[in-house]
Amino acid sequence: xxxxxxxxxxxxxxxxxxxxxxxxxxxxxxxxxxxxxxxxxxxxxxxxxxxxxxxxxxxxxxxxxxxxxxxxxxxxxxxxxxxxxxxxxxxxxxxxxxxxxxxxxxxxxxxxxxxxxxxxxxxxxxxxxxxxxxxxxxxxxxxxxxxxxxxxxxxxxxxxxxxxxxxxxxxxxxxxxxxxxxxxxxxxxxxxxxxxxxxxxxxxxxxxxxxxxxxxxxxxxxxxxxxxxxxxxxxxxxxxxxxxxxxxxxxxxxxxxxxxxxxxxxxxxxxxxxxxxxxxxxxxxxxxxxxxxxxxxxxxxxxxxxxxxxxxxxxxxxxxxxxxxxxxxxxxxxxxxxxxxxxxxxxxxxxxxxxxxxxxxxxxxxxxxxxxxxxxxxxxxxxxxxxxxxxxxxxxxxxxxxxxxxxxxxxxxxxxx
Amino acid sequence: xxxxxxxxxxxxxxxxxxxxxxxxxxxxxxxxxxxxxxxxxxxxxxxxxxxxxxxxxxxxxxxxxxxxxxxxxxxxxxxxxxxxxxxxxxxxxxxxxxxxxxxxxxxxxxxxxxxxxxxxxxxxxxxxxxxxxxxxxxxxxxxxxxxxxxxxxxxxxxxxxxxxxxxxxxxxxxxxxxxxxxxxxxxxxxxxxxxxxxxxxxxxxxxxxxxxxxxxxxxxxxxxxxxxxxxxxxxxxxxxxxxxxxxxxxxxxxxxxxxxxxxxxxxxxxxxxxxxxxxxxxxxxxxxxxxxxxxxxxxxxxxxxxxxxxxxxxxxxxxxxxxxxxxxxxxxxxxxxxxxxxxxxxxxxxxxxxxxxxxxxxxxxxxxxxxxxxxxxxxxxxxxxxxxxxxxxxxxxxxxxxxxxxxxxxxxxxxxx
Numbered sequence: 001x002x003x004x005x006x007x008x009x010x011x012x013x014x015x016x017x018x019x020x021x022x023x024x025x026x027x028x029x030x031x032x033x034x035x036x037x038x039x040x041x042x043x044x045x046x047x048x049x050x051x052x053x054x055x056x057x058x059x060x061x062x063x064x065x066x067x068x069x070x071x072x073x074x075x076x077x078x079x080x081x082x083x084x085x086x087x088x089x090x091x092x093x094x095x096x097x098x099x100x101x102x103x104x105x106x107x108x109x110x111x112x113x114x115x116x117x118x119x120x121x122x123x124x125x126x127x128x129x130x131x132x133x134x135x136x137x138x139x140x141x142x143x144x145x146x147x148x149x150x151x152x153x154x155x156x157x158x159x160x161x162x163x164x165x166x167x168x169x170x171x172x173x174x175x176x177x178x179x180x181x182x183x184x185x186x187x188x189x190x191x192x193x194x195x196x197x198x199x200x201x202x203x204x205x206x207x208x209x210x211x212x213x214x215x216x217x218x219x220x221x222x223x224x225x226x227x228x229x230x231x232x233x234x235x236x237x238x239x240x241x242x243x244x245x246x247x248x249x250x251x252x253x254x255x256x257x258x259x260x261x262x263x264x265x266x267x268x269x270x271x272x273x274x275x276x277x278x279x280x281x282x283x284x285x286x287x288x289x290x291x292x293x294x295x296x297x298x299x300x301x302x303x304x305x306x307x308x309x310x311x312x313x314x315x316x317x318x319x320x321x322x323x324x325x326x327x328x329x330x331x332x333x334x335x336x337x338x339x340x341x342x343x344x345x346x347x348x349x350x351x352x353x354x355x356x357x358x359x360x361x362x363x364x365x366x367x368x369x370x371x372x373x374x375x376x377x378x379x380x381x382x383x384x385x386x387x388x389x390x391x392x393x394x395x396x397x398x399x400x401x402x403x404x405x406x407x408x409x410x411x412x413x414x415x416x417x
Numbered sequence: 418x419x420x421x422x423x424x425x426x427x428x429x430x431x432x433x434x435x436x437x438x439x440x441x442x443x444x445x446x447x448x449x450x451x452x453x454x455x456x457x458x459x460x461x462x463x464x465x466x467x468x469x470x471x472x473x474x475x476x477x478x479x480x481x482x483x484x485x486x487x488x489x490x491x492x493x494x495x496x497x498x499x500x501x502x503x504x505x506x507x508x509x510x511x512x513x514x515x516x517x518x519x520x521x522x523x524x525x526x527x528x529x530x531x532x533x534x535x536x537x538x539x540x541x542x543x544x545x546x547x548x549x550x551x552x553x554x555x556x557x558x559x560x561x562x563x564x565x566x567x568x569x570x571x572x573x574x575x576x577x578x579x580x581x582x583x584x585x586x587x588x589x590x591x592x593x594x595x596x597x598x599x600x601x602x603x604x605x606x607x608x609x610x611x612x613x614x615x616x617x618x619x620x621x622x623x624x625x626x627x628x629x630x631x632x633x634x635x636x637x638x639x640x641x642x643x644x645x646x647x648x649x650x651x652x653x654x655x656x657x658x659x660x661x662x663x664x665x666x667x668x669x670x671x672x673x674x675x676x677x678x679x680x681x682x683x684x685x686x687x688x689x690x691x692x693x694x695x696x697x698x699x700x701x702x703x704x705x706x707x708x709x710x711x712x713x714x715x716x717x718x719x720x721x722x723x724x725x726x727x728x729x730x731x732x733x734x735x736x737x738x739x740x741x742x743x744x745x746x747x748x749x750x751x752x753x754x755x756x757x758x759x760x761x762x763x764x765x766x767x768x769x770x771x772x773x774x775x776x777x778x779x780x781x782x783x784x785x786x787x788x789x790x791x792x793x794x795x796x797x798x799x800x801x802x803x804x805x806x807x808x809x810x811x812x813x814x815x816x817x818x819x820x821x822x823x824x825x826x827x828x829x830x831x832x833x834x
Contacts (some may be wrong), residue, residue: 200705280701281704284702285701287698288617288729289729289730290725290726290729296725296729297728298720298721298724298728299724301720303715303720305726305729307715307716308707308713308720308722308725309705309707309722311713311722312705312709312713312722313705313706
């Protein structure tokens with residue numbers, strides 16, 4: 001397998017050291033708008049000099065860097081062909097999903113992303129009805145992918161991604177009927193400022209966080225999707241492994257759109273443990289129009305306020321040395337167990353920043369997002385997972401995924417509630 | 418008097434209809450970086466067709482528009498000479514003070530601004546000691562202005578400006594000794610959004626508001642200046658004419674630097690009735706680094722986050738139709754009266770947005786800032802106020818100013834406390 005990894009940001013730069021230990025692929029071309037960023041990721045891996053377990057290829061033969069504009073569909077198609085890539089691994093902001101997705105289809109390559117094509121609110125009733133939903137543009141093109149014999153595996157990070165695998169696993173192996181599937185994400189991470197004091201610094205792309213948190217959250221219920229006001233239905237969820245209780249609110253997220261397509265459940269929700277401070281920051285950005293992606297003009301130059309917010313904050317990928325704590329992603333399932341009794345479980349995956357920094361030099365949140373698509377690519381490379389068209393993670397057998405994840409040294413857990 | 422008015426923003430565009438009713442000047446050249454903005458202000462006045470009381474000049478002969486970059490000192494000097502202007506009236510952000518101030522000196526014109534040259538915090542003890550203070554750069558050049566026989570009247574808006582005139586008036590006519598001079602600014606203005614709901618929209622330049630609110634506030638006490646943490650010493654002040662109690666906090670402002678140079682007082686403070694919501698917005702902007710004027714790079718283009726914040730919010734000058742309420746600026750003096758008894762007065766100026774919109778088509782806050790420098794220019798044009806060097810409003814006799822303000826139809830008030 002030859003992979004075109006588009007995006008050398010937080011997740012992209014964590015993918016390389018994870019993949020470097022595995023031997024399922026021949027080559028990864030790391031592509032970024034800023035070529036020097038892609039080169040830095042490759043150089044770091046070459047300097048580490050680590051070879052795949054049992055492999056004989058040196059890192060300098062398995063990784064290379066190119067400049068690529070993710071919004072330039074023709075350039076991406078050309079890069080896939082020039083580098084003879086079998087799959088495009090999309091690790092950039094979801095606003096670039098569609099050009100990358102179409103470029104892969106045009107080049108005859110498979111496609112993987114960790115966030116689906118963007119939504120647009122309902123024009124008149126945004127907090128009741130969905131408008132264009134996450135992934136709608138991608139699913140609309142599923143017939144073309146099927147006809148071409150290609151696979152687009154969408155939403156294959158941690159959330160969405162592992163969370164969807166957990167939902168399918170619960171349906172296949174733990175439950176007879178499922179009342180509710182609730183994805184719950186929380187952390188106790190703190191970031192120290194240069195002065196040693198705790199500081200405000202988002203641990204994941206603020207661009208994407210704004211997108212998912214300020215759009216109307218979507219809920220699956222009674223066989224259909226509806227939307228609510230941002231930050232609705234606050235609830236305190238007790239996260240495992242010492243993280244403890246965190247206030248979570250409804251957020252627009254892919255799992256709610258993906259899970260019901262393959263798994264039968266009365267209700268599907270996604271709640272994010274943002275915390276009061278982060279919610280206040282997001283509300284303020286919205287109040288000031290700084291969440292907007294519509295350009296404003298500054299002395300003749302057009303810039304998007306949201307891009308400026310992202311550029312003003314520290315790059316989340318660089319925070320690892322100053323972070324402490326753990327992050328947890330998981331899926332809470334309530335229903336009737338195989339024995340006919342009520343059952344409630346939380347399937348989860350926790351990453352300790354100290355561990356991910358020591359083992360991979362990557363901070364916990366981006367490492368956790370990066371590991372699952374690498375596992376999925378390995379299953380595809382080995383032919384364990386196969387498919388055609390546009391598919392979510394829950395379209396595949398979850399068992400080999402969860403087994404292989406353990407082999408990657410990052411086990412998942414299950415808590416009966 | 419021929420005037421070069423630099424800046425056709427909120428205050429600049431309110432200056433024109435105020436000045437148009439008066440006959441003390443021959444011509445105002447309205448200059449802006451964006452020529453169309455300057456032209457729009459002039460065209461609006463020409464369309465209104467209003468002539469000065471008793472004057473025979475038509476507006477089209479008294480106002481003209483040019484493009485001018487306020488940061489280009491040589492271009493400003495050339496414009497002053499080309500248009501034979503006697504005075505430069507600075508109505509742009511204070512970051513342009515120094516090039517404009519130096520250009521006026523070079524061209525042999527007088528100079529007036531409404532906010533002094535910028536401060537820089539103390540490098541090691543920013544919340545205890547002042548670093549470079551507001552106006553320091555300007556006062557340092559006072560000898561050159563004196564030698565050239567020119568006048569730079571600095572801080573001559575409403576606050577600073579009228580507030581300083583009030584301080585001098587109290588010292589000259591109301592008090593024997595003054596314990597404290599506290600400038601207090603508050604409003605009950607609300608802005609309606611397009612949906613008819615109250616919305617967040619600053620009624621004055623957010624660029625300047627960030628500058629003054631996030632810098633360490635300065636206090637004059639015991640014969641010297643010291644600084645505090647932003648938003649320190651909150652206090653509820655009861656504003657007159659139905660505005661009522663508003664929470665005020667210490668803010669860095671020119672009056673604290675100007676008043677003690679000419680008026681003897683034990684303590685001088687400035688507190689601004691920001692309100693809890695605005696304070697939270699400013700704190701959040703600071704937390705995210707969006708208050709910064711240091712450019713960030715977005716795909717090769719350098720932009721200042723603070724400029725983007727300003728561009729994302731509605732132009733304060735355009736809010737008048739959607740605003741309701743009153744704004745109050747004033748000076749609270751405590752000390753010993755002429756009769757030897759303790760005395761406490763609040764000298765104030767209130768503008769009702771409904772009135773300023775009806776009378777001048779300008780919203781209350783920018784109108785209130787614009788009227789006082791026009792009154793001052795009239796006093797200078799008529800030779801009632803005279804001076805050399807760099808002087809604040811309190812360097813002049815306050816009585817003719819306060820009398821002429823009444824003639825402008827916007828009376829001031831006094832409340833014994």
